[in-house]
Amino acid sequence: MSVGTIVALIITGLLAGMLSGLVGVGGGIIMVPMMVFVLGFSQHQAQGTSLAVLVVPVTALAVMNYYKEGYINWKYAAVIALFFVVGSYFGSKIAVNIDQKMLKKVFSIILVAIGTKMFFDK
Template identity: 60%
Template sequence: MTLSTVLLLLLIGILAGVLSGSVGVGGGVIMVPLAIWFLGYSQHQAQGMSLAVLAVPVTFLAAYTYHKNGHTLDWRYALIIAAAFVVGGYFGSKIAVNINQQMLKKIFGVILIIVAIKMIFFSSAKGVS
């Protein structure tokens, strides 16, 4: 695993954590698309990665099912993202408590729309080594 890969994984974890803490999105809405776009993961791998990040203890069996059925998971990647997610979640929640509820709803909606448009119309994958 290269330094640039570790930095990318940390960035994904922090971004997912900040958005999770601030607007309640992270796993499926943030980590899955970023794993597809920047890590070159398939949809199954990305979903497995998202589950693996949240594996302790809630979704471990679900992530393991993806892994067992041939959708390779790099557990090291999941652990790095998970550690960064904790940090990002803390700072995201600090931001959210200072944002008006109506504005927070609008931010959440815009994030969902942007991700949906990107996933539907521009789903090219880029891999890292």
């Protein structure tokens, strides 16, 4: 692993972590594009690696801060987490069987749709 790659990985992790703690995003919006455009990963590799990062409790400290301030609804989080596991299983099964070019298009459409909705929502 070159120094440039290590620096790119560090920047990717810091940006994703900061945005995760700040606004609850990071994996799809920061890590995946950085891995594709900066590190030269395929879309499949970037998505899989982003998910692997999230396997460990990377958000534990951010969750602790939100918990201390009373901003976590544990019941809702538990239900979402349970179905997140189910959804991610089936989503990944679909993704690994889609051509990379199509997967990039789907990824881009979702980012634009969400970004547009959030930008224009009042």
